Amino acid sequence: MDTQEKIIIYQVFTRLFGNNNLRCKPNGSLEENGCGKMADFTTKALGEIKALGATHIWYTGVIEHATQTNYTRYGIKPDHPAVVKGKAGSPYAIKDYYDVDPDLATSIPDRMKEFENLVKRSHKAGLKVIIDFVPNHVARQYGSDAKPEGVTDLGEKDDVTRAFSPNNNFYYIPDTKLEGSIDLHRGAAEPYIEFPAKATGNDRFDAWPNSNDWYETVKLNYGIDYMNGHSRHFDPIPDTWVKMRDILLFWSAKGIDGFRCDMAEMVPVEFWGWVIPQIKAEHPELIFIAEVYNPGEYRNYLFNGKFDYLYDKVGLYDTLRAITCGWESATAIPQRWQSLGGIEKRMLNFLENHDEQRIASDYFAGNGSKAIPAMIVSACMNTNPVMIYFGQELGEHGMDTEGFSGRDGRTTIFDYWSVDSIRRWRNGGKFDNKFLNEDEKQLKQFYTRLLNICNSEKAIREGVFFDLTYANLAGWVFNEHKQYAFLRKQENELILIMVNFDSIPARSAVNIPQHAFDYLGIHRYGEYEATELLTENTEKLTLMPDKTTPVLLDGMSGKILKFKL
CATH class of the missing domain: 2.60.40.1180 (Golgi alpha-mannosidase II)
Known part of the structure; x- marks a missing residue:
């Protein structure tokens, strides 16, 4: 490669990739449905992902999150089922920022070592590693049992009598118990009790979250008093800023190559502008990708927040989806990139990710090959990064009823499950395409050619x-x-x-x-x-x-x- 590389990200939901179970039960437990492991990303598997044209692999759901699976025998505190979505739990309800999710380990006590080995294996296969950083909210029962010596836990020193204090890590509803219209028993003998109630992750500053809220999470306090005109208290530096910087430095030291920052625009841009240069001072090659949805804030998060790349969801993704489905004219494409006004090289293009419906689902195009024109545009339009979601290259339908995640056209992030197309492609680790049908083989061949062209052709690469x-x-x-x-x-x-x-x-x-x-x-x-x-x-x-x-x-x-x- 002469000069710059075009970033091609293969996003994979880590716990689903290696699960071979043909007969998963809706809402099944770990014992019933099984779970993929970090060890399933063998040298062979990583070589296959690299051969697709990927330069980076985003392992989604690595950091330990709340779950209904009981790991008390490994010193991990159990979570109350009322505040866990699904049997497996959401990877965005972080329970310990300093640990690896035990579901992913072959040997649970060695889970951090297994992650470090996964990073090394990925690098050996020629893939750079991205993981999630979830800065806006944590699991309701957050508590780190793996934190390094001398680290104070989030909320440990909070003054819970105050709704807001710049020194607190959480927001409180003083003297009030968490109520909500959610079932606080959810099958447990005792109800979930939270007193005083904490604010919920999607900016609900009361004690009454409902089932449409991010009720399983609590909002982190970065020094903005939301109840008093969003006043900002950034001097002195809030305690949460320092704690989050230390967490980013902890994972950066594991040899990873980038962070995809969840709901980055729900965290003040001043924090990012403060923290990213500090991380890059020690790890200059590290990239930061922001999940943002407000075009009015794009420049702010790029130039003041110091992000490398932003999601292009409400622009190019929404437009290409509408054109593919026949709702919009292709003449809308120029308006999309022109509206970015010169920052289009800093946008991450995609047609699928863990939040969006599968192209082949009944809710989108009904067939993975129908997005071929959109994928060509998404991948070849500029020098900016492009991402695919595991199974997209095989036309995965995402039409299973997995449990907490109903039949919604998405691949579940809450349940123990097995992804049909991926399981057949893997074929027990052989990757011989033996169980793929002709359409799947052709679609995979198209993705392989397209994504490799992105870097082999300098006119597309740069x-x-x-x-x-x-x-x-x-x-x-x-x-x-x-x-x-x-x-x-x-x-x-x-x-x-x-x-x-x-x-x-x-x-x-x-x-x-x-x-x-x-x-x-x-x-x-x-x-x-x-x-x-x-x-x-x-x-x-x-x-x-x-x-x-x-x-x-x-x-x-x-x-x-x-x-x-």
Whole structure:
């Protein structure tokens, strides 16, 4: 690789990847349904993920979280079932910031060592490691039994008589018991008791969370008094800031390569601007990715919060999903990147993750291959990172009724379960594709080609981008509502990318304006032999300013045509 690498993230829900159980029961326990382990990420498995084109692997759900599984014999305090979502529990209800989730270990007392070995194995396979950092909230019964010597636990020294104090780690509802419209027994002999009640993770500052709230979590206090006009108390530095910095330094020292920061915009930007430079001073290569959903805050979190990358959910994801489903015109794509005003290289593109519905689910496209055009756009539009979610490359349906997570088109993050497509692809660790059907094999081949092209082609990895929409409006042979075309160029290599969001084939033709030739410095017009990179077929195409270039496109597909100038 000459210079920069395009980041390709393979997000994997760690506890589900290696589970071979064919007959999982809805709401089944760990004993009934089984659980994948860190050890299932063998050298072979990691090699297969690397072969897909991944540069980074995001192990989701590594840090110990609340669960209904009893680990008291290992010195881990049990959680009350009323404040745990699902039998396995949510990986975003952190119970001990200094420990690895015991579900993931083959030998529970050695779980941290197993994680350190997983990091080493991943690096050996050529994959960098990302883990979650969950800064906004913790499990209701947070308590670290693995914290290093000298570390004071969150809430240990809080003044619980005060609703807010800059020195407190939590927010309180003084003299009030947690009530809520949730079942505080949930099958246990004794109800869950919390006195005084703490504020709930999704900014509920009362004692009455309901089943739609993040009722299993409590909000961390970074020095903002939400009940008094959001007044900010950042001087002196709040105690929570220091504790969270130490936690980030603890995990950074394990050799990881990045953090995906959960709900980063619910934590004040001033904290990020303070903490990220300190972590990078010791680990300069580490990347920070923020889950943010408010475009009005993007620049703030990039420039003041010092994040490297942000989720592009409400922009590109929502638009590509709507176009794929036939609800929106492809002419919306230019508006999306233009609205970013120059920060598009700092956005993380994706079509699936643990929060979103699976492409192949009944709630999205109903078939994984229907998102091929959207995936080409998402991956090839710019030099910014792109992410896929494990099973996306196989067209995983996500239509199981797993337990707490009902039949919602998502792969559960709350239950012990086994992912059908992944289980068949793994085939007990052989990865021989023996149990994949033809459609799954083809889709996997498409993803493998596409994601590898992102780094093997310097025009995509680091080249300039030119959107052709404006020169192809109201044309005879280019349907701008169903087709989208753009150019990428680096040195003497030009790539024309065209996709068709229609289910029927298109005899399309794209107009490349004189401005594109001038802007990209293309001086030779005429006929070229182009290589279509997804199939390696060659096509003869004419490049002339303001003269259409005919391209045949199959339904729900695209072409990546490379010219040597």
